[in-house]
Amino acid sequence: MIKQTLVIHTKCDTHRENKKKYFDTRNEDDQVKSIISDHFLVNPTEAQGTLSVDTLLFRWRVVETLMEEGIALNKVEALRGLLERGGEKLTSRKHMAEFIPKIAEREMQIVMGEIKDEKGCIIYDGTTRLGEATAALWRQCNPKFVLQTRLVAFRTTETHMTGEALYRLLCTILLRDLSKQPDEVIADARDSCATNGVAERLLMGLCPALAKNKCVSHVLVGTGQHIKLPKLSLFMVTLALSLTLAPTLTPTPTSTSTSTPTPISTPTPTSTPTPTPIITLTLTLTRCTSSSCSHTRMPSSSPSKR
Amino acid sequence: MHLIQLLTHSHAFKLAFKEVMGEAMKTYSKIRWWSRWDLMEQLARGFARLDKLIAVLEERGIGDASTEHLREMFDAHSRQLRHELAMVMDLKCFYIATYKLEGDGLEGLCVTEIIEEIRSKGRTLKDQPSNMPNLAAVLRSDIVIDVGTKIYEYYGAPYNAWYEGKVLELTMEP
Numbered sequence: 378m379i380k381q382t383l384v385i386h387t388k389c390d391t392h393r394e395n396k397k398k399y400f401d402t403r404n405e406d407d408q409v410k411s412i413i414s415d416h417f418l419v420n421p422t423e424a425q426g427t428l429s430v431d432t433l434l435f436r437w438r439v440v441e442t443l444m445e446e447g448i449a450l451n452k453v454e455a456l457r458g459l460l461e462r463g464g465e466k467l468t469s470r471k472h473m474a475e476f477i478p479k480i481a482e483r484e485m486q487i488v489m490g491e492i493k494d495e496k497g498c499i500i501y502d503g504t505t506r507l508g509e510a511t512a513a514l515w516r517q518c519n520p521k522f523v524l525q526t527r528l529v530a531f532r533t534t535e536t537h538m539t540g541e542a543l544y545r546l547l548c549t550i551l552l553r554d555l556s557k558q559p560d561e562v563i564a565d566a567r568d569s570c571a572t573n574g575v576a577e578r579l580l581m582g583l584c585p586a587l588a589k590n591k592c593v594s595h596v597l598v599g600t601g602q603h604i605k606l607p608k609l610s611l612f613m614v615t616l617a618l619s620l621t622l623a624p625t626l627t628p629t630p631t632s633t634s635t636s637t638p639t640p641i642s643t644p645t646p647t648s649t650p651t652p653t654p655i656i657t658l659t660l661t662l663t664r665c666t667s668s669s670c671s672h673t674r675m676p677s678s679s680p681s682k683r
Numbered sequence: 684m685h686l687i688q689l690l691t692h693s694h695a696f697k698l699a700f701k702e703v704m705g706e707a708m709k710t711y712s713k714i715r716w717w718s719r720w721d722l723m724e725q726l727a728r729g730f731a732r733l734d735k736l737i738a739v740l741e742e743r744g745i746g747d748a749s750t751e752h753l754r755e756m757f758d759a760h761s762r763q764l765r766h767e768l769a770m771v772m773d774l775k776c777f778y779i780a781t782y783k784l785e786g787d788g789l790e791g792l793c794v795t796e797i798i799e800e801i802r803s804k805g806r807t808l809k810d811q812p813s814n815m816p817n818l819a820a821v822l823r824s825d826i827v828i829d830v831g832t833k834i835y836e837y838y839g840a841p842y843n844a845w846y847e848g849k850v851l852e853l854t855m856e857p
Contacts, residue, residue, distance in 0.1 A: 597781040609767040
């Protein structure tokens with residue numbers, strides 16, 4: 378009876394999946410352990426070098442999990458009591474942080490394995506602040522037809538980068554860090570920022586098969602920012618000012634005429650039966666094309682710019 | 684717009700807003716797409732209660748002199764504000780398209796279709812008031828149709844042209 382139960386259990390899918398998962402984790406653990414051992418063989422004087430590999434593996438996993446979930450590493454002090462219930466000891470934030478470069482290096486090796494000999498697209502963008510951060514992503518379709526996007530570089534620079542500097546950075550990432558052949562980079566994607574445009578044009582000289590892509594959503598957002606709403610913008614700024622104590626910055630209304638505020642109408646289709654529907658329709662058109670409401674012409678002109 | 688960011692962090696204002704408008708004010712972020720638009724749309728939906736909101740701000744002394752300016756501005760330009768807010772609601776197609784095309788999948792395949800939809804709206808903007816229903820309704824409510832009101836109307840075949848004219852007679856259709 379017991380034997381039969383075991384036979385049934387070992388044949389079920391859950392058991393097979395769990396078994397595979399167990400061996401995968403074991404394999405991964407062994408890899409990490411060997412990385413840790415190799416590192417401390419070369420650097421025997423480094424802190425934590427005298428500890429057992431299992432303890433170090435646990436600390437590695439804790440740091441890795443926190444980083445993956447975007448939890449600040451100093452939270453480890455608060456979680457220490459809970460995490461140490463498993464039996465392995467943790468250490469201070471400073472010593473835990475020493476695992477970060479090692480984890481980053483291993484992640485990079487995994488990414489390198491995934492993107493080796495694959496054709497793909499490089500996506501890049503940066504912040505517009507003085508101290509700039511630039512990120513580069515690699516996107517590819519793997520042999521199983523799954524789209525994969527991987528962060529391949531995140532660099533911070535002291536000053537704002539020019540187009541040429543960005544191009545040089547991309548060359549370094551693609552040719553040196555990722556060991557890509559120029560013809561393997563078959564596309565790039567960017568937003569409408571001029572710096573990215575310069576880098577793209579230069580990149581076209583390097584990569585002969587480069588297909589250019591511009592982020593459509595960014596273009597649409599840009600269109601929205603160019604729609605002029607003079608009174609509404611002023612009203613919103615005044616609304617904000619009413620909560621800050623900066624009366625000197627308060628914009629003064631230009632007109633002094635008053636009118637009673639009326640509630641905004643709900644959308645009504647033009648086919649709504651009214652006593653004189655045709656006249657009503659034409660009146661609306663007349664108003665739309667008058668100079669007092671010039672904004673209505675904007676949507677027709679905006680898409681044509683693209 | 685940094686100021687709006689400040690605004691959304693004021694506790695007293697948040698309380699007043701929720702009390703009057705019946706919903707919490709959306710937070711403003713300068714990096715989130717269409718964040719300003721979100722706020723504007725909220726103002727548009729609660730336009731009828733905007734007057735009361737300013738009254739509450741005045742009553743509770745939130746904002747001092749600036750609230751007075753807000754009141755002056757609202758009284759002087761509420762009509763144009765209403766038009767602009769109606770337009771904000773009508774131009775939501777840009778907002779929707781942005782978020783439709785955002786993502787890591789195969790959105791690229793629908794780009795042409797979605798952009799063409801917006802362009803066709805732009806091309807036919809003058810022909811149909813239904814392209815801007817909110818703005819059309821708001822503008823229409825401002826006009827009193829009477830004998831002598833000027834009109835601009837399209838006549839189909841065989842004329843196929845726009846004609847200017849004026850209302851000569853008002854009749855009730857059955």
